[in-house]
Each structure stands twice: as C-alpha cells, then as structure tokens.
Amino acid sequence: MSGAKTAAIIGGGVIGGGWAARFLLNGWNVSVYDPDPDAARKIGAVLENARGSLPALYDRALPPEGRLTYCQSIAEAVKDADWVQESVSERLELKHEVYAEIITALPRGGFIASSTSGFKASDLASKGAPVVVVHPFNPVYLLPLAEISGAADLRTKALPIIQSIGMFPLELGVEIDAFIGNRFQEAIWREALWMLKDGIATTEQIDNAIRMGFGLRLAQMGMFETYRLAGGEAGMENYMAQFGPSLQWPWSRLTDVPELDAALTRTIADQSDAQSGHMTIFELETLRDDNLVAILRGLRRTASGAGGVILQHEQTLPVGGERDGLPITLRQAVPVTWTDYNGHMNEAAYLELGTWATDGLMQLIGANAEYIAAGASFFTVDTRVRYLDEVHRAELLTVTTQVLEGAGKKMKLFHRIHKPDGAVCATIETLLLHTDLRTRRASEPLPEVAAKLTALARAHKCYDAVGAGGAVGQRM
The missing domain is CATH 3.10.129.10 (Hotdog Thioesterase)
Incomplete structure (x- = not known):
C-alpha cells in the first residue's frame, strides 16, 4: 500500500497476532518476526477471526487491509517501522535481550511499545532502551483498552497512534506493577481460587456469576458508576454509607492466596474440561468474538463504554463516493x-x-x-x-x-x-x-x-x- 505506515510486531503469539490483526485491518503494513516455525499458521488463524469480527463493529468500511510480511530477523522487521510492538514472553531478561537487538535497527526517534502484562516501563527501560508500556487485552483486535505507562514523552507519542487504530488509551501517570486492569483481574482470580479450594463453587458457577451478572454490567459502566446507581437517588455517598462497612466483613479471602498445589490445579483443570472441553479453542474463540461483536454493537447504539470508542473511531472512517x-x-x-x-x-x-x-x-x-x-x-x-x-x-x-x-x-x-x-x-x-x-x-x-x-x-x-x-x- 502506497503511503501506508508500518508496524513491526516482535513476537507473534496470541497477543502479537492480535496486534498484527489490529494494525493490518486499520490499513497499516505489518512486519512480523517470530522464530516459531508455526508462527504464520497461528497468526493466520487470528487474522481469520479478526476479519470476521472487527469490521462488523462499524457501519463504515475500514481502510483497505495492509500488507503482511514475515521477516527473518528483528532488524529486518524493525528497520523501516513507524511503530514497534514487543510481545515476547514475560521474562525480563529475554525482553532486555530483544530490546538490545531492536535498538540497533530502530529508526531515528523511534521507540518500543511493550505488551507486558506486569513489568513497569522503568524496569523494561533500565538498560537504556526507549520503552513504553502499551498493554492490551485479548483479543487485541476487538477490545479497545490499552494501558499506557512510562516516560511522559513516550506516552505522548504513543497516545495518538493507539487512538488512530480504534483503541482507548488509558494513560497512567504513576507506574505500578500489573497496571490497573490486571490488578482487578488478579483480585477476582484469587477469590475464585479460594472458592474452589474451599469447595464453595465450581468453575462453571464462578464463570456464570460473572457472565450472567456483573460482568455485563461492568462492560458499559464500570465499578464506580455501577455502585453510584446502587445508592439510589442519593448517589454514591448513600451507597458508601450503606455498604462501606461491609468491607470489614469476612466476605472474601482477597488478603490471602491459596497454594496452587497439585490437587487444586487438578480440580481447576478437570472442572474447566467438563465445562468447555466439548468445544475446540478455535470454536470458543469464534463464539467469544461473535458474542463481543453483539455486545459491543449494543453498546455502540447508545455510545456507552466501549461503544463510544467505536463511534468516535467510526467518524474518522471515509464514507461516500x-x-x-x-x-x-x-x-x-x-x-x-x-x-x-x-x-x-x-x-x-x-x-x-x-x-x-x-x-x-x-x-x-x-x-x-x-x-x-x-x-x-x-x-x-x-x-x-x-x-x-x-x-x-x-x-x-x-x-x-x-x-x-x-x-x-x-x-x-x-x-x-x-x-x-x-x-x-x-x-x-x-x-x-x-x-x-x-x-x-x-x-x-x-x-x-x-x-x-x-x-x-x-x-x-x-x-x-x-x-x-x-x-x-x-x-x-
């Protein structure tokens, strides 16, 4: 594509493949480096899902799809890139090794966006590489959130690019491990593990409690707006007066974490197999994407939550002719x-x-x-x-x-x-x-x-x- 920008994707796993799809379907050329000989097949499967879901969120056509290139080295992928997205395994030493290779070919003024799930940008940049955290959520090509953390000048550079591909950049002015979204996910995960450990609930009951109830509610309002409504006409202050004391009650085990011993791990695996083992991963991913499209299109109609991000991005897409x-x-x-x-x-x-x-x-x-x-x-x-x-x-x-x-x-x-x-x-x-x-x-x-x-x-x-x-x- 003439005039198209290029994104270099270093690491083509689930997250890297999602980034490749997000950029490609927004008209960017994409250069991928991943030493896995099966990377092209895996990314191809992600793209198949993305092509069937991301464009369906919009009532205008996305730009013509960019060109996808698989490279033989990091330097080849990065040399002419306008954006570099690192999505390798969560090992700090490995990331530093990869950064050392990237910076030898990084265009002047360029920087590295890391998909890390938990490392602070200062730790990633501790050996001198210009790194900013741009942490997405899976599937990257559908969910709009990207948590951005690190040096202020790099955050400033990253924000407009993330917005231009239809995502919602959540800028963090203070560095914290695991950022905001993953801390909430971790809290729910810990409580779920204790419920399993204590025999209170099964994996299916826990998932149903989320997907049939507060998960849908949180998708369009978030926590504070939801609790504000729970306070009635008197609002948030009334809610806190009524329910604030319950924070001192022993409702949860969030201050303690069960040991993931063999028995608990086996329980989780067995119950999860019983719950979802009749479907392949690809079938589950397709089901997930179809459900998200339906939910997001519903939110789009009222500009609520992620639906507002879709509408805002849609206004930048061409129409007519x-x-x-x-x-x-x-x-x-x-x-x-x-x-x-x-x-x-x-x-x-x-x-x-x-x-x-x-x-x-x-x-x-x-x-x-x-x-x-x-x-x-x-x-x-x-x-x-x-x-x-x-x-x-x-x-x-x-x-x-x-x-x-x-x-x-x-x-x-x-x-x-x-x-x-x-x-x-x-x-x-x-x-x-x-x-x-x-x-x-x-x-x-x-x-x-x-x-x-x-x-x-x-x-x-x-x-x-x-x-x-x-x-x-x-x-x-």
Missing part, C-alpha cells in the same frame, strides 16, 4: 447479529441495511440531524425487497442508491446491494413522504432539500432500474 455513476450511500460488513440459524443474512437485516442506506441519501440532500432537529424529515411508507443471492457473516456490502422520484412530498429510492465481487445480491425499493414532525403530516420539503433531491432524480433518469416497480415474486 460513487459506483456505476450512482452515489454510494453505505458500505458495511455483515455482523453476526444480522445472521440467522441458516448462516446467512436474515430478512430483518436487509431492512436495517436499507434504512441506513436511505439515511446516507438523506445526508446527501441535506435532510440531516440539524434538519430533523428543526422539525422535518422523511417517513417510509412502502418498501419492497428482492433477495437475489445469499449473504454471509463478515461479507463487505456496498449499497448504491438511485433516486427514482424526487418531486413534491415524495422521495422514491432504489437501493442496489453489491457483494465484494460486484454482484447485486438484493435490491430495496422504498417510498418515503416528507413529514412535518410537529403535525406528523406530509409536507413539502424546504427549498434547499427539494432542489438537491430533484437534481439527483433528474441525473439518475438515464440509469435503468431493473427490478423496480414490480410485483411481489417478480424477479425482473
């Missing part, structure tokens, strides 16, 4: 939430797709959020959908819109839905009436909107509209 002389009103990958038990896009999803394509056309003629806020819009009164070919999860669809009629109160549109190979897989014909939102009755559009709509209708008369105007069941 033309195809076959008609305006492109939508480009979107098919999310898993649009598919059914047959494995293809369901009928309701076509209507949603048409809704957003109509919205794209309305933006073109000026019937935008400001226009609606002023008291006018277009209301759909009739829609006809033709299903011409199957569409599956993760396929990138492009919608073009032809204005068939644009006079007076009427706006009649003909959407063509194109698959990646250009084939038309569906058409949507829809009739809308301009409406006064105060009276809820049909009305004439304002002159500037009417003029743009009329101009498009006139320009689109030269195009055939094969499939428009027919009866239900008529294919042509």
Whole structure:
C-alpha cells in the first residue's frame, strides 16, 4: 500500500497476532518476526477471526487491509517501522535481550511499545532502551483498552497512534506493577481460587456469576458508576454509607492466596474440561468474538463504554463516493447479529441495511440531524425487497442508491446491494413522504432539500432500474 505506515510486531503469539490483526485491518503494513516455525499458521488463524469480527463493529468500511510480511530477523522487521510492538514472553531478561537487538535497527526517534502484562516501563527501560508500556487485552483486535505507562514523552507519542487504530488509551501517570486492569483481574482470580479450594463453587458457577451478572454490567459502566446507581437517588455517598462497612466483613479471602498445589490445579483443570472441553479453542474463540461483536454493537447504539470508542473511531472512517455513476450511500460488513440459524443474512437485516442506506441519501440532500432537529424529515411508507443471492457473516456490502422520484412530498429510492465481487445480491425499493414532525403530516420539503433531491432524480433518469416497480415474486 502506497503511503501506508508500518508496524513491526516482535513476537507473534496470541497477543502479537492480535496486534498484527489490529494494525493490518486499520490499513497499516505489518512486519512480523517470530522464530516459531508455526508462527504464520497461528497468526493466520487470528487474522481469520479478526476479519470476521472487527469490521462488523462499524457501519463504515475500514481502510483497505495492509500488507503482511514475515521477516527473518528483528532488524529486518524493525528497520523501516513507524511503530514497534514487543510481545515476547514475560521474562525480563529475554525482553532486555530483544530490546538490545531492536535498538540497533530502530529508526531515528523511534521507540518500543511493550505488551507486558506486569513489568513497569522503568524496569523494561533500565538498560537504556526507549520503552513504553502499551498493554492490551485479548483479543487485541476487538477490545479497545490499552494501558499506557512510562516516560511522559513516550506516552505522548504513543497516545495518538493507539487512538488512530480504534483503541482507548488509558494513560497512567504513576507506574505500578500489573497496571490497573490486571490488578482487578488478579483480585477476582484469587477469590475464585479460594472458592474452589474451599469447595464453595465450581468453575462453571464462578464463570456464570460473572457472565450472567456483573460482568455485563461492568462492560458499559464500570465499578464506580455501577455502585453510584446502587445508592439510589442519593448517589454514591448513600451507597458508601450503606455498604462501606461491609468491607470489614469476612466476605472474601482477597488478603490471602491459596497454594496452587497439585490437587487444586487438578480440580481447576478437570472442572474447566467438563465445562468447555466439548468445544475446540478455535470454536470458543469464534463464539467469544461473535458474542463481543453483539455486545459491543449494543453498546455502540447508545455510545456507552466501549461503544463510544467505536463511534468516535467510526467518524474518522471515509464514507461516500460513487459506483456505476450512482452515489454510494453505505458500505458495511455483515455482523453476526444480522445472521440467522441458516448462516446467512436474515430478512430483518436487509431492512436495517436499507434504512441506513436511505439515511446516507438523506445526508446527501441535506435532510440531516440539524434538519430533523428543526422539525422535518422523511417517513417510509412502502418498501419492497428482492433477495437475489445469499449473504454471509463478515461479507463487505456496498449499497448504491438511485433516486427514482424526487418531486413534491415524495422521495422514491432504489437501493442496489453489491457483494465484494460486484454482484447485486438484493435490491430495496422504498417510498418515503416528507413529514412535518410537529403535525406528523406530509409536507413539502424546504427549498434547499427539494432542489438537491430533484437534481439527483433528474441525473439518475438515464440509469435503468431493473427490478423496480414490480410485483411481489417478480424477479425482473
């Protein structure tokens, strides 16, 4: 890709592969170094999952995918890199050895971003390498959080890059081991181990308590906002007055850690196998990613939590253009939430797709959020959908819109839905009436909107509209 930036990924395991996918799918070229002879296969599996999930979070298309290169040395991977992400094993001595190799080829002014789960940046940089902690969460290509810690100048350099690939940089001004997220995970993990050790709960019960309850709640509010709500109208102060004393009660064993002896390790392994052993790791990862897409798209609708990060990133993605002389009103990958038990896009999803394509056309003629806020819009009164070919999860669809009629109160549109190979897989014909939102009755559009709509209708008369105007069941 001409002009694309390059990210060097040193270490291609689960985290390194996730970083490779995150950068690639945001248009970066990626150079990977990992001595594991199986690295390409492992990263390929991560990319397969990422391609089927990350683009589905957005209602605009991500940039064209970057170029992936596997390198034979650290120096080859790093020499022209705009970003270097180290994701090797959590051994400080090994990281220092890797840094010594990186800095011999690091471009002038460059630095190293470490995926470390627990080491402080000052420890990583103790032998002179310019290292900043950029700690992600798995899967890196879906979860937006990256904890950034280290020297202030390096944090400043890292922040805009992390934001540009759709992540949420959490800057830590004070260095601590394991940062913020992992400390919370460790606290929950320790308590879970004690519940198992004491025979209080099984692995499945513990996981259900999290995923069916507070885990979903924390995903969109966090701890303090959640507890504030628990205090009712009086808020956080009331919550602390009511429940603060319980911190002194012996509810948990967080101040003590059970010995991970053979018996406890065996119990954990056996119960985990019984809970999830019927599925392969790849099946579990795919299930996890599909679930996260559904959750994150739900959060996206209200801009809550991670959904707000997705919306903010989406605003930086390009939209518009033309195809076959008609305006492109939508480009979107098919999310898993649009598919059914047959494995293809369901009928309701076509209507949603048409809704957003109509919205794209309305933006073109000026019937935008400001226009609606002023008291006018277009209301759909009739829609006809033709299903011409199957569409599956993760396929990138492009919608073009032809204005068939644009006079007076009427706006009649003909959407063509194109698959990646250009084939038309569906058409949507829809009739809308301009409406006064105060009276809820049909009305004439304002002159500037009417003029743009009329101009498009006139320009689109030269195009055939094969499939428009027919009866239900008529294919042509």
